[in-house]
Amino acid sequence: IGPTHLNERIAPTRWPRELQPLARAFDDMLHRLEDSFTRLSQFSADLAHELRTPIANIRGEAEVALTRPRASAEYREVVESTVAECERLSGIVDSLLFLARAEAADRRIAPTTFDGRMALEKIASFYRTIAEERHIAILCQGEGEMLAEPSLFDRAISNLLDNALRFTPEGRTITLSIKRSSNSTEVTVSDTGTGIPAEHLPRVFDRLYRVDPSRSSGGAGLGLSLVQSIVQLHGGSASIASEPGQGTKVTLIFPAPSRPTSAAAPLT
Missing domain, CATH: 3.30.565.10 (Histidine kinase-like ATPase, C-terminal domain)
Structure with missing residues (x-):
């Protein structure tokens, strides 16, 4: 059993009766681990997608703007769009940091x-x-x-x-x-x-x-x-x-x- 084989299960019915509760508990642990690994993998993929999109937008608009000389109004439009994408990135990062702090064992609130x-x-x-x-x-x-x-x-x-x-x-x-x-x-x-x-x-x-x-x-x-x-x-x-x-x-x-x-x- 390893990270790539968390779908494996023990068959409690084939174990001695006194060990069956232990086998079922082990299976439950494997199920939780498999679910956690799956969610972590999905979260990593989703996070990469969420960060890649605004970064790609910023880079694409900047590259297009630099292909030829433009009027100041056009450059301003690109800068405003870049700021908007940066705000989106900042919002994602701030939210993730908040969630990480919320899960910390020493997190205290003052209700x-x-x-x-x-x-x-x-x-x-x-x-x-x-x-x-x-x-x-x-x-x-x-x-x-x-x-x-x-x-x-x-x-x-x-x-x-x-x-x-x-x-x-x-x-x-x-x-x-x-x-x-x-x-x-x-x-x-x-x-x-x-x-x-x-x-x-x-x-x-x-x-x-x-x-x-x-x-x-x-x-x-x-x-x-x-x-x-x-x-x-x-x-x-x-x-x-x-x-x-x-x-x-x-x-x-x-x-x-x-x-x-x-x-x-x-x-x-």
């Missing part, structure tokens, strides 16, 4: 308690100008306190809202909602957009995974990975439900702020 509905309204107001240009309504509903690091919470919700705007047709609605329960706070971002086929849902939180790689949506496939990492840093979870042609709903579960205990009544 505070704040009004979740007010935070959602603030994020929604930032995107409403873009949404109104496309006749998309952004609604906020529900009430609840959040226990989270505000900057990370803003980043997670902004990523989800940005995704929803990309895949929601004109005239549709995006809804941000918050709901408090006894031990958690649930935040959802729902759209009425194109939806995601069921076969892709298990992998949408994987890094650099895109449902339709052939369609350029302006993203690198890191948004949902970032969202999941942020929620897990807070001890919560992220899930997704979607139906093609109906829309997508992403649900984030955060641990609820502890309620202050009421003081005991004095004895009389």
Whole structure:
């Protein structure tokens, strides 16, 4: 058994009964290793593709610009395009560094308690100008306190809202909602957009995974990975439900702020 033969399995039924649990555990370990190697190989290939495209664009435009003397306006256009591609590269690198730091064992956050509905309204107001240009309504509903690091919470919700705007047709609605329960706070971002086929849902939180790689949506496939990492840093979870042609709903579960205990009544 080696990196190229991780598909090999032990047949527990042919082992003595007292060793069968060990054999099954070994098979489970091999399955996890095979899955990890496969994902790592796919991630490396996807990352190379994501970095190669903007680099090729920068080089191609520069080479074309240098083929003959051009007017200053044409050179300016090339420089502006190069800056845009560099920003895209920088965004990919920053996101990957964030994910790496989020997985570090010593990563610590400083959660505070704040009004979740007010935070959602603030994020929604930032995107409403873009949404109104496309006749998309952004609604906020529900009430609840959040226990989270505000900057990370803003980043997670902004990523989800940005995704929803990309895949929601004109005239549709995006809804941000918050709901408090006894031990958690649930935040959802729902759209009425194109939806995601069921076969892709298990992998949408994987890094650099895109449902339709052939369609350029302006993203690198890191948004949902970032969202999941942020929620897990807070001890919560992220899930997704979607139906093609109906829309997508992403649900984030955060641990609820502890309620202050009421003081005991004095004895009389």
